[in-house]
Amino acid sequence: MGEKTFRGIPVSAGVCRGKIVVLDRARPDIVQRQLTDEDLPREIKRLEAALRLVDIVRIDHFRGFDRYYKIPASRSTAQGGRWVNGPKIDFFRVVSQGLGKALDELPIIAEDLGDDLGEAIDLRKALKLPGMSILQFAFGANESEQNRFLPKYHEENSIVYTGTHDNN
Numbered sequence: 001m002g003e004k005t006f007r008g009i010p011v012s013a014g015v016c017r018g019k020i021v022v023l024d025r026a027r028p029d030i031v032q033r034q035l036t037d038e039d040l041p042r043e044i045k046r047l048e049a050a051l052r053l054v055d056i057v058r059i060d061h062f063r064g065f066d067r068y069y070k071i072p073a074s075r076s077t078a079q080g081g082r083w084v085n086g087p088k089i090d091f092f093r094v095v096s097q098g099l100g101k102a103l104d105e106l107p108i109i110a111e112d113l114g115d116d117l118g119e120a121i122d123l124r125k126a127l128k129l130p131g132m133s134i135l136q137f138a139f140g141a142n143e144s145e146q147n148r149f150l151p152k153y154h155e156e157n158s159i160v161y162t163g164t165h166d167n168n
Contacts, residue, residue, distance in 0.1 A: 002026065003036040004072075004073035005070050005071060005072055005073055006071045006073055010079060010098070029112060040094050040098070041098070042128060043094060043095070044094070044099065047095065047098075047099065048098075048099065051099075053106060054094040056107045056109055057107060057108055057109070058108070058110075058111055059108055059109070059110055059111060060110040060111045061111060062096050062110040062111050062120055062123075062124065063086075063110050063112070063114060063118065064086050065086045065087060065092075065118050065120070065123060066085075066086050066088060066117070066118045066119050066120040066123050067083050067084060067085050067086050067118050067119075067120075068083070068084060068086050069081050069083055069084075070082055070083075070084045083118075085153035086100065088123060089103075089123060089126065091129070092106060092127055095109075104127060104128040105128075106127060106129065108127075108132070109122040109129065109130050109131075109132065109159055110127075110129045110131050110132070111132055112124050112131040112132060113132060113134065113164070128157065129157075130157045130158050130159050131155065131157070131158045131159070132158060132159055132160075132161060133148075133149055133151075133154045133155070133158045133159070133160045133161070134149055134160075134161050134162075134163060134164055135149065135151070135160065135161070135162050135163070136153065136162060136163040136164075136167055137149040
């Protein structure tokens with residue numbers, strides 16, 4: 001095993017020193033550490049258990065399946081981290097096989113919010129997963145969010161929320 005690392009949020013205008021995510025229960029374990037073959041059965045069992053209670057599961061921080069920000073554990077801030085590739089479609093191929101569902105019929109909503117999503121939107125579309133549209137973002141000051149979240153721009157395959165847990 002290599003150096004211990006954390007996932008996090010890079011330095012930006014809004015987060016001057018970045019943010020280290022030591023434990024984020026909303027995010028699947030698969031994004032918290034390197035994917036190993038022994039993780040897969042447990043992750044599939046977690047999804048199966050959730051799907052016995054609900055019809056569809058939302059995966060928070062979906063962008064981590066495309067790429068995520070990796071920070072050496074020796075750092076006290078997110079400075080010095082770097083973007084690395086996530087498991088991409090490979091994870092979902094294994095999940096579809098484990099759940100006995102076609103790759104384009106997975107009962108998953110992708111939380112596809114944030115800036116600089118890389119190819120996460122392309123991954124979501126390739127999997128035919130619904131994404132998210134946030135009405136509150138449509139009426140903010142950011143023009144790119146208005147262009148994405150105004151109702152007239154909503155994609156057919158999306159779930160519309162009035163807001164998220166990240167805003168008031």
